[in-house]
Amino acid sequence: MxxxxxxxxxxxxxxxxxxxxxxxxxxxxxxxxxxxxxxxxxxxxxxxxxxxxxxxxxxxxxxxxxxxxxxxxxxxxxxxxxxxxxxxxxxxxxxxxxxxxxxxxxxxxxxxxxxxxxxxxxxxxxxxxxxxxxxxxxxxxxxxxxxxxxxxxxxxxxxxxxxVLPARAHTLMMESAAKVVSLNASLIEILIGELTAEPKGRSTLQTIHPQIRAALKKAESAADEAARERKSHLTDSADPEPLIRTLYRVRHDLVMIGRASANPLPEPVLDKLGPALKSLRDETCLLLRGLAKSLRTRTTPPDASSFQTALHTFVSETEGLRSHALSHDLSYGSFGQVFALGFAFEQFRKDLEDLLARTQELAADRASEATGN
Incomplete structure (x- = not known):
């Protein structure tokens, strides 16, 4: 044994x-x-x-x-x-x-x-x-x-x-991109945990950020090699540059979310926004991990409607604070934090839609290769 x-x-x-x-x-x-x-x-x-x-x-x-x-x-x-x-x-x-x-x-x-x-x-x-x-x-x-x-x-x-066991740079790029997206899902869990007083420790953030940077650098390097393969007519794969550009934009959005999540929300705000925020966290992580799998396998990306619904609910709840009595008792910093978070997630949504579109294009490209068209 x-x-x-x-x-x-x-x-x-x-x-x-x-x-x-x-x-x-x-x-x-x-x-x-x-x-x-x-x-x-x-x-x-x-x-x-x-x-x-x-x-x-x-x-x-x-x-x-x-x-x-x-x-x-x-x-x-x-x-x-x-x-x-x-x-x-x-x-x-x-x-x-x-x-x-x-x-x-x-x-x-x-x-x-x-x-x-x-x-x-x-x-x-x-x-x-x-x-x-x-x-x-x-x-x-x-x-x-x-x-x-x-x-x-x-x-x-x-x-x-x-x-001899050829490894296309485009495949290596997709694997690195998938790792970036998967790490982004873990980062979202940590950031929302900071907001909802469920922290996993600041040391975790110090570990995951270097991992994301390293994976992005590896994906960018593989994209450069994939572009060389395309120029040499060794592959008909799609231009890798748009995917890398979108990954960096998503990275910037997560930095904005991180800044807005630096401090836990006040207890009265958390009572009102907590359920919507946790739902948004769960749907975002589910979508990102499904997207990572799609990038790795070059298949159709998952449906984003549940994420869209969760984000819309969260934004509506934050807008409701404007007329809610709680807003009069909030400090300027706490009130600004809530709306900075909503703005950051809106920017994240736009770039995530672009990432979904890039993933869809890559899946269609692979399907076309498989059929010989």
């Missing part, structure tokens, strides 16, 4: 790391294949192709394309310029090597600082200048071999990313 439980825990951990295991398998296949090809063509330093294949093979096809393009551009610039310096500046002595390094590295390091796509260029130039490559076979041959090997590694890395 003990061994069975131990095995189940191991399998559970493996199952939770499927994406990482697939990436590890792609990297291993890409490096091995690249090295085997260099040996088949008798390239002198085939390990550079294997190293490049490892560097280029990323978690998604779009990420691999980006890495391959940057690696190739940097290598081409470094090999060309480093080869020229190696050919025209004698570097058989220590002082000659030092001068050649200064002349080659400074402009390439400046280029890499201006454009990070060329960050491998200084490394390539340095390899061109130092033995044995540059001196054993000549600068021109060394430059050509270097570019050929890096190009081969780029091609193998991208091809393996495309055909």
């Amino acid at each position: 003990a061994s069975s439980g131990w095995l189940e825990r191991i399998m559970g951990r493996i199952g939770a790391r499927q994406a990482e295991l697939k990436l590890a398998l792609r990297v291993t296949i890409a490096a091995t294949l690249a090295f085997a090809i260099t040996k088949a063509f008798n390239l002198p330093q085939g390990y550079w192709a294997a190293i490049t294949a490892v560097v280029v093979t990323q978690s998604s096809v779009g990420g691999s394309l980006k890495a391959a393009i940057e690696r190739f551009m940097g290598t081409l610039a470094g090999a060309f310029y480093g080869g020229l310096i190696a050919a025209f500046i004698p570097h058989t002595s220590l002082s000659g090597v030092g001068l050649a390094m200064i002349v080659s590295l400074f402009p390439l390091a400046l280029l890499a600082a201006v454009n990070s796509s060329f960050r491998v260029a200084p490394v390539t130039a340095l390899i061109m200048l130092l033995p044995p490559t540059g001196q054993a076979i000549g600068p021109l041959t060394a430059a050509i071999d270097r570019v050929v090997e890096i190009t081969l590694g780029n091609i193998v890395g991208v091809v393996v990313s495309l055909f």
